[in-house]
Amino acid sequence: MTVTDKPTFDLAISDAANCKVFHMKGRLMDQQQADRLMSTLDTELASGIRSVILDMSELQYMNSTGLNILINVLTRTRNAGGDTLIAGMSNSVRQLFIVTKLDTVFIITPTVDEAVAKIPA
Numbered sequence: 001m002t003v004t005d006k007p008t009f010d011l012a013i014s015d016a017a018n019c020k021v022f023h024m025k026g027r028l029m030d031q032q033q034a035d036r037l038m039s040t041l042d043t044e045l046a047s048g049i050r051s052v053i054l055d056m057s058e059l060q061y062m063n064s065t066g067l068n069i070l071i072n073v074l075t076r077t078r079n080a081g082g083d084t085l086i087a088g089m090s091n092s093v094r095q096l097f098i099v100t101k102l103d104t105v106f107i108i109t110p111t112v113d114e115a116v117a118k119i120p121a
Contacts, residue, residue, distance in 0.1 A: 008026050008027065008033065009024070009025070009026045009027055009028050009029070009033035009034070010024075010025040010026050011023065011024055011025070011036050011037055011040065012025075013040060013044075016053065016112070016116045016119075017116055017119065017121075018051065018119050018120070018121060019049060019050075019051040019052055019053055019082075019116070019119045020044050020049050020052050020053070021052070021053045021055050021087075021112055021116075022037065022040070022041075022052055022053065022054050022055065023055045023057075023058065024037075024054060024055060024056055024058065024059045025058040025059060026058070026059065026060060026061075027059075027060055027061040027062070028059060028061070028062045028063075028065075028066035028069065029061070029062070029063050029065055029066055030065050031065065031069070034066070034069040037069065037073070038069070038072070038073075041073055041076060041077075042076075045076060045077070045080050049082070050077060050080045050081050050082025050083075051077055051082035051083045051084070051085070051119050051120075052073065052077055052082075052084055052085075053084075053085045053086070053087055053112055053115040053116065053119075054070065054073070054084060054085070054086045054087070055087050055088055055112050056086055056087065056088050056089045056090065056093060057087070057088030057089075057090075057112075058088075059089075059090065059093060060090065060092075061092065061093070062093050062096060067096065067097075067100060067102065070084070070086075070102075070106075071102075071105075074105070074106065083107065083119075084106065085106070085107045085108070085109060085115040085118060085119070086106050086107070086108045086109070086115070087108075087109050087110070087111055087112045087114065087115040088110065088111060088112065089108060094108075
């Protein structure tokens with residue numbers, strides 16, 4: 001597999017009770033890839049959404065830049081009076097969270113449904 005064969009980052013958004021679900025796919029590695037994520041987040045926060053769920057079930061890879069982007073998402077949602085929850089994290093991404101101790105900062109659930117259940121009404 002060459003570098004050009006590796007999947008890039010993609011994002012889809014869906015509605016859930018009292019929040020939005022950001023379905024992340026591919027590889028989150030740099031700020032350019034995250035521009036859509038951040039602009040979408042800003043739009044949702046401006047419309048009154050306070051909490052988001054980051055569905056990482058199809059996120060294959062993330063580096064330290066990707067972690068920094070997620071911390072930025074968490075900060076923005078908490079400043080808006082909400083929270084950021086993570087669902088469906090792969091083992092490789094989970095290891096990155098454990099090593100950096102971010103698994104103690106984010107609420108992490110196995111599924112999107114379990115994350116939705118933790119969002120206050």
